[in-house]
Amino acid sequence: MTGIVALKSAYAVVWGIQLLYIWYLVGRYRSVRREMKDLERSK
Amino acid sequence: MKNLSIAFVIFTLALLGFSTYQALVVAPTEQTMGDVQRIFYYHVPSAWVAGVCFFVNFLASIVYLWKRNLNADALAAASAEVGVVFCTIVLITGPIWARPVWGIWWTWDARLTTTLVLWLIYVSYLVLRRFASGSQTQVLAAALGIFGFVDVPIVYMTIRWFRTQHPSPVMGGGQNSGLAPEMLHAFLWNLLAFTCVGICLIAARYVLQKMENQVEAAHAQLALRGGAR
Numbered sequence: 001m002t003g004i005v006a007l008k009s010a011y012a013v014v015w016g017i018q019l020l021y022i023w024y025l026v027g028r029y030r031s032v033r034r035e036m037k038d039l040e041r042s043k
Numbered sequence: 044m045k046n047l048s049i050a051f052v053i054f055t056l057a058l059l060g061f062s063t064y065q066a067l068v069v070a071p072t073e074q075t076m077g078d079v080q081r082i083f084y085y086h087v088p089s090a091w092v093a094g095v096c097f098f099v100n101f102l103a104s105i106v107y108l109w110k111r112n113l114n115a116d117a118l119a120a121a122s123a124e125v126g127v128v129f130c131t132i133v134l135i136t137g138p139i140w141a142r143p144v145w146g147i148w149w150t151w152d153a154r155l156t157t158t159l160v161l162w163l164i165y166v167s168y169l170v171l172r173r174f175a176s177g178s179q180t181q182v183l184a185a186a187l188g189i190f191g192f193v194d195v196p197i198v199y200m201t202i203r204w205f206r207t208q209h210p211s212p213v214m215g216g217g218q219n220s221g222l223a224p225e226m227l228h229a230f231l232w233n234l235l236a237f238t239c240v241g242i243c244l245i246a247a248r249y250v251l252q253k254m255e256n257q258v259e260a261a262h263a264q265l266a267l268r269g270g271a272r
Binding site: 002003004006007009010011013014017018021022025028029032033035036039042 | 077078081085086142143251261
């Protein structure tokens with residue numbers, strides 16, 4: 001593995017993991033919002 | 044509050060752009076390692092954010108055990124999760140740097156091993172919170188958060204206490220340590236940017252945890268009403 005390939009891979013890992021986590025948070029947020037709306041309707 | 048949050052996110056994104064430019068363009072290429080040394084500008088700030096997150100988890104766990112404050116518990120959950128994200132980045136970018144520099148991906152030296160143990164401790168913390176049921180889950184998680192934090196200063200000190208394959212401290216490591224000014228600027232900008240990203244992520248996860256707590260409480264109330272009928 002050359003230096004520039006390693007740098008690009010590390011760069012992809014840093015932002016890839018953070019974006020994946022943000023995507024996971026957004027998914028979880030949507031599901032909680034949906035559940036909150038269902039609860040309000042059931043009241 | 045919402046406007047302030049949006050302004051902080053925009054500030055963080057601008058800071059990230061600027062710090063990336065500093066790390067990849069402005070900072071000079073290191074003479075021995077070449078471009079691969081630039082991983083340092085992401086690896087070390089990620090480790091810093093992970094350490095700060097685990098410290099926040101430690102403090103929030105103490106407050107929860109002391110006051111049984113649910114906000115403290117939500118903050119502990121949020122900070123542990125974000126800490127694991129950044130610790131994962133550290134554990135992956137480290138070997139990517141090591142392969143061209145050391146010729147190996149991994150070695151069981153003190154710094155690497157204690158960092159892996161740290162990651163495992165907080166992954167187990169998240170697993171406990173996710174899968175344990177019952178009223179004692181939050182108490183057990185808080186206890187694990189407090190005792191798990193013991194590994195953070197150990198990770199920090201390993202390169203001072205032992206002769207490790209991992210490089211010795213770049214800053215605060217004695218007379219021969221230190222960075223060239225241009226490198227130091229790039230490093231500090233990245234440290235600031237990553238800290239702001241960490242704050243944004245913890246805040247978002249904290250809000251989410253509080254919403255989940257609300258839903259859980261509403262479900263419990265509904266179940267009680269159903270049982271009463």
